[in-house]
Amino acid sequence: MISMAFRIVLIIGSFCTAAFIVKKIRQSKLQIEYAIFWLIFAGILVVLSIFPEIAIYGAAIMGIYASTNFIFLMIFFLLIIKVFLMTIELSTLEYRVKELTQKIAIKEKEEADIEKGIEKIEEE
Numbered sequence: 001m002i003s004m005a006f007r008i009v010l011i012i013g014s015f016c017t018a019a020f021i022v023k024k025i026r027q028s029k030l031q032i033e034y035a036i037f038w039l040i041f042a043g044i045l046v047v048l049s050i051f052p053e054i055a056i057y058g059a060a061i062m063g064i065y066a067s068t069n070f071i072f073l074m075i076f077f078l079l080i081i082k083v084f085l086m087t088i089e090l091s092t093l094e095y096r097v098k099e100l101t102q103k104i105a106i107k108e109k110e111e112a113d114i115e116k117g118i119e120k121i122e123e124e
Helices: 004-026 032-050 052-062 067-123
Strands: none
Touching: 004 032, 032 052, 032 067, 052 067
């Protein structure tokens, strides 16, 4: 059984997280596509807090003794998934930065070569 104190902490924490996310979206410091995960995450915690039977049932299915352990396991699991997805995104962005840096370097080299060619023509 989930204690009332833990349920209240989960609900308050979830609403604070959601409010913080919405504030960052309004300040244009967080894109909506990234905020959706955190809002869903906060929503799941609220649902588990309001309806602890879901956590109790999930814990029973997985053979976990306490429903609070089930909640912590789910939080841990979801955060690991988020870190993995962010790692994939980071890898993609690093590749794109490297590719764009190389393209810029090639363009700058071409411009420098053209300027040298123009200077030679002007000298003649």
